[in-house]
Amino acid sequence: xxxxxxxxxxxxxxxxxxxxxxxxxxxxxxxxxxxxxxxxxxxxxxxxxxxxxxxxxxxxxxxxxxxxxxxxxxxxxxxxxxxxxxxxxxxxxxxxxxxxxxxxxxxxxxxxxxxxxxxxxxxxxxxxxxxxxxxxxxxxxxxxxxxxxxxxxxxxxxxxxxxxxxxxxxxxxxxxxxxxxxxxxxxxxxxxxxxxxxxxxxxxxxxxxxxxxxxxxxxxxxxxxxxxxxxxxxxxxxxxxxxxxxxxxxxxxxxxxxxxxxxxxxxxxxxxxxxxxxxxxxxxxxxxxxxxxxxxxxxxxxxxxxxxxxxxxxxxxxxxxxxxxxxxxxxxxxxxxxxxxxxxxxxxxx
Amino acid sequence: xxxxxxxxxxxxxxxxxxxxxxxxxxxxxxxxxxxxxxxxxxxxxxxxxxxxxxxxxxxxxxxxxxxxxxxxxxxxxxxxxxxxxxxxxxxxxxxxxxxxxxxxxxxxxxxxxxxxxxxxxxxxxxxxxxxxxxxxxxxxxxxxxxxxxxxxxxxxxxxxxxxxxxxxxxxxxxxxxxxxxxxxxxxxxxxxxxxxxxxxxxxxxxxxxxxxxxxxxxxxxxxxxxxxxxxxxxxxxxxxxxxxxxxxxxxxxxxxxxxxxxxxxxxxxxxxxxxxxxxxxxxxxxxxxxxxxxxxxxxxxxxxxxxxxxxxxxxxxxxxxxxxxxxxxxxxxxxxxxxxxxxxxxxxxxxxxxxxxxxxxxxxxxxxxxxxxxxxxxxxxxxxxxxxxxxxxxxxxxxxxxxxxxxxxxxxxxxxxxxxxxxxxxxxxxxxxxxxxxxxxxxxxxxxxxxxxxxxxxxxxxxxxxxxxxxxxxxxxxxxxxxxxxxxxxxxxxxxxxxxxxxxxxxxxxxxxxxxxxxxxxxxxxxxxxxxxxxxxxxxxxxxx
Numbered sequence: 027x028x029x030x031x032x033x034x035x036x037x038x039x040x041x042x043x044x045x046x047x048x049x050x051x052x053x054x055x056x057x058x059x060x061x062x063x064x065x066x067x068x069x070x071x072x073x074x075x076x077x078x079x080x081x082x083x084x085x086x087x088x089x090x091x092x093x094x095x096x097x098x099x100x101x102x103x104x105x106x107x108x109x110x111x112x113x114x115x116x117x118x119x120x121x122x123x124x125x126x127x128x129x130x131x132x133x134x135x136x137x138x139x140x141x142x143x144x145x146x147x148x149x150x151x152x153x154x155x156x157x158x159x160x161x162x163x164x165x166x167x168x169x170x171x172x173x174x175x176x177x178x179x180x181x182x183x184x185x186x187x188x189x190x191x192x193x194x195x196x197x198x199x200x201x202x203x204x205x206x207x208x209x210x211x212x213x214x215x216x217x218x219x220x221x222x223x224x225x226x227x228x229x230x231x232x233x234x235x236x237x238x239x240x241x242x243x244x245x246x247x248x249x250x251x252x253x254x255x256x257x258x259x260x261x262x263x264x265x266x267x268x269x270x271x272x273x274x275x276x277x278x279x280x281x282x283x284x285x286x287x288x289x290x291x292x293x294x295x296x297x298x299x300x301x302x303x304x305x306x307x308x309x310x311x312x313x314x315x316x317x318x319x320x321x322x323x324x325x326x327x328x329x330x331x332x333x334x335x336x337x338x339x340x341x342x343x344x345x346x347x348x349x350x351x352x353x354x355x356x357x358x359x360x361x362x363x364x365x366x367x368x369x370x371x372x373x374x375x376x
Numbered sequence: 377x378x379x380x381x382x383x384x385x386x387x388x389x390x391x392x393x394x395x396x397x398x399x400x401x402x403x404x405x406x407x408x409x410x411x412x413x414x415x416x417x418x419x420x421x422x423x424x425x426x427x428x429x430x431x432x433x434x435x436x437x438x439x440x441x442x443x444x445x446x447x448x449x450x451x452x453x454x455x456x457x458x459x460x461x462x463x464x465x466x467x468x469x470x471x472x473x474x475x476x477x478x479x480x481x482x483x484x485x486x487x488x489x490x491x492x493x494x495x496x497x498x499x500x501x502x503x504x505x506x507x508x509x510x511x512x513x514x515x516x517x518x519x520x521x522x523x524x525x526x527x528x529x530x531x532x533x534x535x536x537x538x539x540x541x542x543x544x545x546x547x548x549x550x551x552x553x554x555x556x557x558x559x560x561x562x563x564x565x566x567x568x569x570x571x572x573x574x575x576x577x578x579x580x581x582x583x584x585x586x587x588x589x590x591x592x593x594x595x596x597x598x599x600x601x602x603x604x605x606x607x608x609x610x611x612x613x614x615x616x617x618x619x620x621x622x623x624x625x626x627x628x629x630x631x632x633x634x635x636x637x638x639x640x641x642x643x644x645x646x647x648x649x650x651x652x653x654x655x656x657x658x659x660x661x662x663x664x665x666x667x668x669x670x671x672x673x674x675x676x677x678x679x680x681x682x683x684x685x686x687x688x689x690x691x692x693x694x695x696x697x698x699x700x701x702x703x704x705x706x707x708x709x710x711x712x713x714x715x716x717x718x719x720x721x722x723x724x725x726x727x728x729x730x731x732x733x734x735x736x737x738x739x740x741x742x743x744x745x746x747x748x749x750x751x752x753x754x755x756x757x758x759x760x761x762x763x764x765x766x767x768x769x770x771x772x773x774x775x776x777x778x779x780x781x782x783x784x785x786x787x788x789x790x791x792x793x794x795x796x797x798x799x800x801x802x803x804x805x806x807x808x809x810x811x812x813x814x815x816x817x818x819x820x821x822x823x824x825x826x827x828x829x830x831x832x833x834x835x836x837x838x839x840x841x842x843x844x845x846x847x848x849x850x851x852x853x854x855x856x857x858x859x860x861x862x863x864x865x866x867x868x869x870x871x872x873x874x875x876x877x878x879x880x881x882x883x884x885x886x887x888x889x890x891x892x893x894x895x896x897x898x899x900x901x902x903x904x905x906x907x908x909x910x911x912x913x914x915x916x917x918x919x920x921x
Contacts, residue, residue, distance in 0.1 A: 098654050161891055166906065167889055168576045168653050172817065175810060176886030183880020190865040191876055300806070304665070307658070346678065350669045353662035360655050361647045366518070 041362040061340045068215035070337035071330065073203075076221040078329020079228040081292070083283035084306035085313070086235065087151075087276035093316035094272045096167075096308070099173035103303015104181035105151050105277055109143040109284020110294040111185055114194045116142055117288070124199045126345040132199050136289065140227070143281035151277025152270050160266070174200060185296035193295035201289040212293075224286055231282050232322065238275065239318065248272055252316070285307045301349065305332070308356040314366025323368060328352060392436055399432030413855060414870070420852045439504035467504055467849040474500075507815020519656025520730065526550060526724035544844045548836050550723040554795060556835040557730040558788050561737045563815040563831035565784030566825060570813065571822035571903070572745060574757030575649070580812050582644075583637045583782040585671060585791025585804040590633035592799045593689035597621035601682065611697035611711040626696045626794050630733075630787050643777035649771060664809050671801035684801065691798035696729060696791075713797070726795050733791060734828075737784050740826050744780060744919040752821075753777050760905060807879055811838065814882045817889055820896025822903040829898060834885075838878060846874040 058245045060067045084106050091099040117123050121135045123209050158177050200206050206219030239245040250258040250269045287302070288294050309328040313320025332352065336345040344352060359366065386394065403425045409415045410422075430437075437528045445453040459463070474496060478488050499519060505513055520918030531552060541547065548556065557920065562584060569577045592598060595610060600620030610623035617623060624632070648659045673679065684690065697703075697711035712722045712729075752773045755763040764770055793799040819830025849872050850856040852920075860869025866876050891897060895904040 094655075098658060158887055162894075164889075165894060166574075168574070168657070169894055171576065171654050171657060172813070173887050173890040175813075176883040176890065179810065179879045179883025180887065183877040185884065186876055186880070187866045190862070192864050210802065304661075311658075347669070347672050350666045350673075353666050357648070357659050357662045357666075358658050360651060364651065364655060 043144060045057055045361050045362060055341065056334065059334070059340050059342075062340050063338070065214040066338060068212070069307055070333045072215070072217060073337065074223055074330035074333035075326060076224040076290075076329070077308075077333060078227055078326035079232075079322075080283055080325075081284055081302075081306045081309050082322045082325035083228060083231065083279045083286070084303060085309040085325045087279045088231075088303075088307050088310040089313075089315055089318060089321040090248075090276045090279075091317065092310070095159070095163075095170075097170050098174065098302075098307065099276070101154060101177040101181055102151075102276065103299035103306065104178050104185075104302075105147050105154075105299070106184060106280040106284045106287070106306075107294065108150065108181060108295065109147045109281035110288040110298065111189055111194065111284075112143045112281075113139040113285045114189070114294060118194075118197050123199070125197050127197065127199055129200065132201065136201070136283060136285070139285045139288070140282060143355075144278045145281070147276040147281030147284065148274040151206050151280065152273045155270060155273040160269075170197070176340055182296045182300070189296070191296065191304030193293045196292045196294075198292055199289065202292045203290050206248045219291060224290060224345035227282065227286055231279065235275070235279070244271060245269075259332050293344060305352050306339065306355075308359075311364075312358060312359050312366055314368040316336050317366065317368050320366055320368035324366065328355070332356070395436060397430050402428050403886055415853055416855055421859075422851075463504065465579075470500055470503065495792040502621045523728070523799030525553065526727055529553075543848050544841055544847060546840075546844065548840055550727055552836060552839045554726050554730050555725070555792075555839055556832045557727070557734050558792050559812065559835035560733055560814065560828045560831040561730075561788040561791075562785050562812050563819070563827045564737050564741050565781045565788065566812050567781075567816050567822065567824065568741060568744065568753075568784070569777050570816050571779035571827065571900075572750060572757065573753040573774060574653075575774060575777060576636035576660075577778075577781065578652060578657045578661035578809055578813070579667075580660075580781070580785055581804045581806065581809040582643060582660075582664045582667040584789040584792070584808065585667050585785030585801075586637045586640055586782075587633040587791075588688070588793035588799040588803070589630050589671065589684060589789075590636050590786065591626075591790035592684075592693050593623045594622050594629045594632060594692055595626060595694040595794065596623075596689050596692060598685065609699040609701055610694050611699050612694045616692075623694060625699050626694065626790075629794070630790050633790035634783040634787040637789070639782040641779045641782025642775055645775045649778065660808075661806070661809075663687060664806060668801055668804040671804065686803060688800060691800075692794055693797045693799065695797050696726065696794050712795075728792060730795075733787065737787070738824055738828070740780075740784075745824070748771065748827070749776055754902065758902075781827040808884075810879070814886050816896075818885055818897060818901040820903065822898070823898050823900040826896055826898030826900075830896070834882070842874050842878055842881065846872055849874070872919050 029330055056067075083105065087102050087105075087351055088099060089100070091097060116139045117135050120138070121131065123131065123135060127135075154177055158173050159170050162173060169337045196202075198205050201223045203220055204218075206221065206223070207215045209222050211217065211241070217278050237245075239248060247263045247268045248271065250261065250263055251265055251272075255265050258268070285293075287298070305328055306325065309324035311324070312327060313322070313324030315321075332348055335342050335348055406415070406421060406425050406428070410417050415421050442454045450456075464622055481488060498521075502510060502514055502517060529547060562580070563585070566580045568576060569575050595612075597616055597619040598621055603620070604622055605620035607617055607623045608628070609625035610617075611626070612623045638738075644660070644663055648656055651659060671684045672687055674682075674684030676682045678686065695711050695713035697713070698706070698708035700710055702708045703710035709722065709725060712725045744756075750767045752763065753776075754769055755766065756770060756773060760770065812831075815831040815834050816827050817830075817849070818834065819828065820826030850858075853868055856871035857869045858871060861871045862868040863873070864876075866873050893899075
């Protein structure tokens with residue numbers, strides 16, 4: 027559909043100028059901070075990368091589901107939270123780890139948690155799709171979104187019934203933020219085990235996902251279904267099964283993220299998934315929803331922005347404005363560049 | 377059909393089996409719990425079991441009733457019954473059902489309460505009236521009962537006047553009624569956006585917050601710190617007036633709050649309303665999350681200017697009332713909270729004023745719906761492409777929907793802040809947006825009356841209902857030991873703490889309504905058709921792409 031040319035040019039020009047101005051201001055602010063407190067900057071940068079890769083796992087779940095169903099799976103953040111709760115149960119009840127556990131048993135707890143949370147969240151997510159979203163596939167477009175909000179509330183309250191309203195604590199270990207020993211150091215910037223742990227789990231998972239989507243038969247079916255459901259069905263792809271599979275994968279990613287979060291922050295509550303989920307969704311939109319590399323890029327950016335805002339001293343807004351800042355980014359991106367940084371890849375977006 | 381063979385198999389069973397299996401399962405579960413000692417072995421549990429069975433088997437029993445008559449020798453009893461006059465057909469079954477229930481209750485030792493009989497009788501008469509009369513009789517009767525409500529509930533021994541509602545125990549208190557009305561106003565406002573225009577707004581709480589804070593700015597000593605002092609017809613007393621600040625009369629505050637909120641709605645709406653439906657929902661959610669954070673951080677530390685007084689909120693706000701001048705010259709009550717300097721809580725006045733505001737809101741909502749603008753909203757909801765082709769300006773129409781919804785949200789917020797005489801940033805969470813959305817969805821998107829019913833029901837559940845139900849469960853059904861109860865877990869010491877999962881209940885309501893009855897409990901005819909036949913809700917001109 028060819029839009030009216032002249033009006034769009036002016037608007038596009040203005041929004042482009044605004045966007046460039048904004049980026050220049052942010053870069054200038056970062057530059058001043060880098061010069062003033064280079065050590066803080068390095069430290070915050072590393073924390074940001076770790077947190078960003080955690081967001082990436084959750085953001086990929088949003089993007090996978092949006093790419094295939096055009097549904098903002100509002101409950102995704104809460105699936106992630108339940109993954110964290112599973113981890114808390116395994117660490118505290120099954121392994122009954124104390125403070126600063128030995129490395130061997132810590133790894134064992136991590137592996138068991140990864141297996142349980144990944145499988146549990148994957149099945150949960152696929153079940154949610156079957157029960158709550160599938161019957162609404164032909165309903166008006168907002169119906170599944172509203173349902174997803176309802177599911178999100180149900181999952182939060184499942185966590186309340188299971189664990190109570192108070193946050194659940196995990197024992198502090200080498201994987202907890204601020205408690206890992208040094209891996210290497212550059213100048214005064216120390217790279218610690220807790221940050222390496224996040225990357226050590228996230229990066230293989232991301233590589234596995236890329237392999238799954240790009241090089242397997244099932245991945246090809248996912249891409250085809252995302253492009254055009256009817257055509258995919260005519261090519262002999264079982265669309266329902268592919269959608270279920272996508273939810274499985276997305277849920278598994280959320281489960282992995284939940285495990286990392288639980289070990290890293292050692293505290294998780296029923297409301298954790300809501301805010302973190304929205305941050306991850308912002309990341310997905312920032313990178314271009316439906317676009318897998320975009321989700322990772324957006325997540326890293328959001329992680330960096332959040333930590334720069336909270337960790338840098340010179341003229342930062344501080345942690346009490348983080349949420350507003352991230353949502354402001356969400357709104358600005360949706361209003362001025364809804365296709366995101368790397369471009370949207372949905373049936374509609376082309 | 378190999379994959380859904382289990383479902384197929386189930387569907388091929390005779391209807392009686394399909395109804396009996398879940399009924400027997402639930403009843404057996406309840407019985408097992410009762411026998412195992414988790415549930416009290418009280419009459420309530422057995423009534424519950426019988427009710428579950430009866431509900432599931434009702435249709436079968438109904439068919440069996442006719443069959444029984446036929447077996448007894450009557451020829452074609454059902455056809456002969458359907459040949460009777462409509463009045464007779466409507467008049468007899470309720471009498472039979474109510475009569476048998478009352479007789480059984482009487483036999484069980486429960487005397488029917490006169491107020492219950494009175495209410496049932498009114499309902500029965502309304503039900504029998506011809507449709508043309510009923511259209512006017514029902515609202516008039518309901519309104520009369522609601523206006524008279526304070527007279528019943530404010531009696532010290534009101535249980536003499538009002539029957540005890542089973543399970544929920546009591547009728548809502550006046551405070552709860554006022555809150556229910558305010559929620560109904562907000563739900564009607566949201567209904568204009570979601571129900572009429574089909575724009576999903578997940579940040580409606582922002583408008584509510586703006587209205588509340590406007591009331592706080594315009595009718596409290598808040599700005600006294602900046603040397604502002606202004607009084608126009610307020611109810612504030614000399615002591616508070618001497619402190620300074622802006623003190624406008626509440627009636628003006630309401631209008632200003634509505635207009636300011638509508639303005640904010642337009643400002644938010646102009647850049648965002650061209651977005652696709654789900655993106656719009658997320659953007660509104662973003663605004664709904666940002667504004668409360670601004671309210672929390674909007675003090676000297678956060679903004680450099682004390683706009684919202686941060687986490688403690690702004691307190692006190694002038695109470696509602698007509699002010700000294702009107703009190704002296706027109707005899708209207710000066711303040712709803714004070715008389716001659718003494719604290720008196722005129723709850724009925726608050727209730728009637730809120731009811732008046734609600735009636736105005738309903739009137740505006742219905743008139744707007746039937747106006748040119750309202751018809752344009754509905755056209756956009758049904759098919760944007762066709763609406764645009766018919767010459768409806770999409771952006772302007774949507775912005776108007778947004779502004780109108782915001783207007784009533786703002787008024788409701790201002791009234792809420794005034795009757796609570798304070799505004800606190802923690803009142804404005806995403807949960808409230810979803811609660812109001814849930815009211816609209818449950819009642820039936822687009823139908824004002826359904827939305828009011830949904831709002832009243834859910835607000836009641838939120839404020840009293842769930843707590844009352846919880847108390848009943850703990851006292852009558854569960855084996856509860858309060859000394860072993862942990863206040864932060866839902867089930868502990870045999871006790872239920874259902875208020876903790878209030879929003880889980882709303883989540884379940886949303887999912888169930890969307891899956892089983894997406895048009896809501898009281899659907900608008902048009903909306904129902906849309907859900908049945910589908911709509912073209914992909915936008916015609918996606919200007920953002």
